[in-house]
Amino acid sequence: MAAATEPAAGSAAPRSVTEHIRRLRGWRMALLLVSPYVAIQVFHQAAPGLFPDFLSKLGEFRFLPDWANEALLYLKNEQLAGLFNVKDVTRAVSGWLEYPLDLSEQLLIAGEGPFGLGAVPWVVLVGLFAVAGAALGGWRLATLAGGCSLYLVFFDIWDDSMITLSIVVVVAPLAAFFGWAAGLAAAKAKWFEGLLVPVLNVMQSMPHFSYLLPISVFIGIGDEAGAIATILFAVPPMARLTLLGLQTVPTEVLEAGLTSGCTRWQMLWKVEMPAARPQLLVGVNQVLMQCFGMTVLASFVGTRGLGLPLLNFLQSLRIGKALEYGVAIVLMAIMLDRLSQALGSRRPEHVEASTSWLARHPFWVAGAAVAVVGTALARVTDHAQLLPKNWTVSTAPVWEWLVDWVQLNLKGPLGHFRDFMILEILFPMRDGFGSLPWIGLLALVAAVGWRFGGWKLAAIVSLFVAYLAFSGFWIESMETLYLVVAALIVSVAIGVPIGVFASTSARRYAAVQVVLDTFQVLPSFIYLIPVVMLFRVGPVAALSAIVIYATVPAVRYTMLGLRSVPPDMIEAAEMSGCTRWQLLRKVKFPMAFPEIMLGMNQVLLFGLLLVIISAFIGGIDGLGDEILLARTEQALVGEGLVAGFNVAVIGLTADQLITSYARERKSQLGIN
Amino acid sequence: MPPDAEGAAVSSDAVISCRGVWKLYGPDPERFLERHDGTPAIEAVKEAGYIPAVVDASLEVMPGEILVLMGLSGSGKSTLVRCLSRLIEPTAGSIHFAGIDLLAASHRELIDLRRHRMGMVFQHFALFPHRTVAENITFPLEVQGVDSATRRARGEEILALVGLEGRGGYYPRELSGGQQQRVGIGRSLAVEPDVWFLDEPFSALDPLIRREMQDEFLRLQAVLHKTIVFITHDFSEAIRLADRIAILYEGQIVQLGRAEDLVTQPATDYVRAFARDVQRDRILTARSVMGGPAEAAPDAATVPADAILRDIAASVLSAPEKLRVVDADGTTVGSLSRDDVIDAIWSTDASEVGDAV
CATH class of the missing domain: 3.90.1280.20 (CBS domain Like)
Structure with missing residues (x-):
């Protein structure tokens, strides 16, 4: 195979041993790469007495968490460089945030607002959502937006959802601005890009809690803490997309601006920013969704809104109420997502110069009309201001009954399944991962890293594994990793066939795409609700939640990979007489494989994030447990931070290896 | 008439004259050129790992003439034309634009030159998607601060000139490829430039439209008498439009002359191969x-x-x-x-x- 792709020039020159190894393909290569690991493992198992202990486990090293705790204490109590105290600074920032947060909350729900204005009546807000939907996406989107907000009103979730919204409308613009500024700076200064991109990589692979923990140390708990964590959390995607947008402005367009005689300032505002508009708006959409998800999750540090009641209902196992709040979160997420997406995909269209102002701006007029009529209505009847409790409905009793029924009638089968999974599969797997000597894992990732990224990558990933070994949380890291790997296997086993099936016709493809898009926007801890209904707590519940969450990228990337196989290549295979199975196995799959690997990468990252959240439902050990402890125990925050960083390091290791592999393989296949 | 590739005396009336222009890509190419006294052999350049985009190019563009730079992709024609407008900074050489030393011009002077004396048309149109046709066309006027009434009037003139009356309020994506390039041409003419650069303006169009646009181009030039540098990879297009043609190969101008000279006295086999199929x-x-x-x-x-x-x-x-x-x-x-x-x-x-x- 290798000889065929390399013409005669290669065979003439004598090759080095590394050249030989680099040319190995398929199982030969795989065998070679795992051989150092196998050797270490065999040695470890066969002669445990001879194997040096420090190469196996370094569990007693706890200096990193201690340092982290001391550093936090120092930051909290001491003056930095004799000038300011970090805690004072963060308190000041949260003070500044308090004002806009109060303002938006008063406007949306609480009343007694500024300028003597009361809260906006629900009739007006629902109407405005519908008008916004109509303006951005026609009557379908208007129905969706209006319907979703009516659900919130009639299921008596209006107050909580408006509190969440009032936080989102304050933090999302701030996050978008900071992200935009960072992206712009990176696009203009090469050295800053070199600094920013690795930071973004780390930030985006840290679990949500890594943002919440330090914030709660410096600010305490409440809305402001959640708001600050949310801003930090939502900045990276905006920065990344701004950078991408500015870097992908076509050269010709830039040149057109230059030859028109633009100054640098004019280039930025009249050429580059407008040209990057599509990516910037995608960024805004992502910021909005991240903010929404994080605001809900910030209930863990006492932020009010939709998350806090959900958290309480879940903890007290009031599944029915939890489900209604879950649906509210889902609907609101979909509404915000679709509205902001529609904003991004809007294209300008010409209007006849003769049309009147009124006819050119129908939606502004409609919005104003809704506001006026709705406000007037609210003066007439209080029902239009705030829906009375006895008009609201709840389906909670139905769900409670269903859950009881499931617990009563399916207890046997479900319990058996759970026990089997735990005893026969998960625990043996956990023990296997737990007994791994760290030097073995290091040898494995170093070999793979060397193969696909040379010595530099090998050094980086080795450093990552060494960090894990010395972090004091090696065992916990392995306990987390095993669950994610188990979920990865199940997700791929489910997701890849779905992806293959979805790619067989354009209609299925489109249908599955819609489902995936919807799943994607849901805040992650929604996934816990159905799982808790079935399995209560423990590793099987966590595994199921991760699988539901992480199957989405597995399906998406499989579809993406299969779809991107060039059509003429498929035709060539069909004309060669391939059966459908042969076509899949011999042409489509090999071509799509790098993309599917990228999908696995996503599955791993998604899994890592959710495994931490799953710790909340209890019954699983690992890094998530450490982080959860830190939430309630101020003295353990250092431990929580190190554990959170470990999650990021695991994610980054996998990410580095898999993307290097995919990059090399794609260039070999001539994709992209 | 012998090929003009080697330095003839600088004629004072040339609008653009460039001498010994080099563009090398690679680490510190200035030092490399200095070490080789400014004229390394092409083999030495490649040996050292540099990519020679433009090699020792000298040419003059006379007032009112259409000079076509012709070459296949990677021959350096686009890089050369971008050196002439200093969109790309040449590694070495001198370029005079209407008597001004272009490479010594300050950022401000360069902007002034581009605002008043240069226009450029691009292969993929390079229109601004968020602006209407009229706003695209008057963009160069807008950035130099012309008031909006003047802009609107000038916009109407140009729309008529390029045959797009009544389309001023449309957005680029609402137009066909040929119409989009008319907008690109309109924008490049908005400031009534002395020199008009066209970088493969018709290559992205269908053959029939391409022919129509070439006719349109000749019609415009008959009215406007611009000094033109036109890039193409299509020899028959070059012959149709050019007063003089420069053939580029691997960054070098291998021959510069009238179409007839290229056919009757090809300087190299490379030129001969192009000339073989012409009518x-x-x-x-x-x-x-x-x-x-x-x-x-x-x-x-x-x-x-x-x-x-x-x-x-x-x-x-x-x-x-x-x-x-x-x-x-x-x-x-x-x-x-x-x-x-x-x-x-x-x-x-x-x-x-x-x-x-």
């Missing part, structure tokens, strides 16, 4: 294929020396004897037989044609 009857003039003046009878019928063969073929082929070739003031300068014409048009080796003189 010679459209390029060659009577002068370039005629025999000695003594061979024709003094009372024979006449053809003008500068007429292209296509226009006189019928009369030459139907004449029983050799015709007299006369120049503008009626002096006999040569003779033309049927065989001369037939050989010239159907000969397989282009170089033989010129030898007939």
